[in-house]
Amino acid sequence: MKITTKRAGAFALATLLFAGSFAAAGSGAIAQDRAELNEAQTVQTELQASQNAAQPQVRFVASEVVQDIPAETVVEEAEAPSAASLRELVRAIDTDGELPRELMCLAQAVYFESRGEPLDGQLAVARVIINRADSRTFPDDYCSVVTQRSQFSFVRGGNIPQPNTGSAAWDRAKAIARIAHRDLWESPVDDSLYFHANYVRPSWARRMTMRAQIDSHIFYR
Known part of the structure; x- marks a missing residue:
């Protein structure tokens, strides 16, 4: 069966709209994935900073240490x-x-x-x-x-x-x-x-x- 010009145009328009909608959806998914990745990296950075702050700092003292006499x-x-x-x-x-x-x-x-x-x-x-x-x-x-x-x-x-x-x-x-x-x-x-x-x-x-x-x-x- 042959497709008329009008129906062909309508079909082409529908196809274009579907493709545009899919591209937009795909673009939004990628943006969401990037946002989630950035958020995960931020949480990991904050967690590492918290752990470093909790660990005791090693400091070297230039002067001699005086101990108490028994x-x-x-x-x-x-x-x-x-x-x-x-x-x-x-x-x-x-x-x-x-x-x-x-x-x-x-x-x-x-x-x-x-x-x-x-x-x-x-x-x-x-x-x-x-x-x-x-x-x-x-x-x-x-x-x-x-x-x-x-x-x-x-x-x-x-x-x-x-x-x-x-x-x-x-x-x-x-x-x-x-x-x-x-x-x-x-x-x-x-x-x-x-x-x-x-x-x-x-x-x-x-x-x-x-x-x-x-x-x-x-x-x-």
Whole structure:
């Protein structure tokens, strides 16, 4: 069948309108897709900025950092009380509160090894332990020196027994430990590393140089 000119024109017009409508629709879809893409990119950018703001910033400091000094260090470096005698100094030392582990071992050694000795004898025992910790021959801390095998008879299986913490002898031992640790009072035993009771004669003593005898203990280097 032949299409008349009028119908052909109408058909052509309809075809043109349909094509224009489709192009317009397609153009609108593309524009919408671009808008949605731009919006997604904006949201992603804002989210990344939020995350960056939440993360801690790393800053490099040119000046040195000063750390706080531990409380025990401050106490140990405090000005020493003045005293005319060792007994007076012992009374002036603050023995309240708990001792740090190393000073505890030192005080326990003074208590168990020499609490029946005069104060200068107790100080001498503490000085020997400190000298050993400073020597290359022995362990380098008070607790290891005291618990070293076959050195102090009061140590059992590497453990130091508990003193009578409510006694005056324990308070004196704590004071002596602090005095010796801070080197607040001179001891005649000087650099001694060994000592023994005067009622025994150990063979090793013959090879040593005697530094002092205080009450019932003899001290050697």
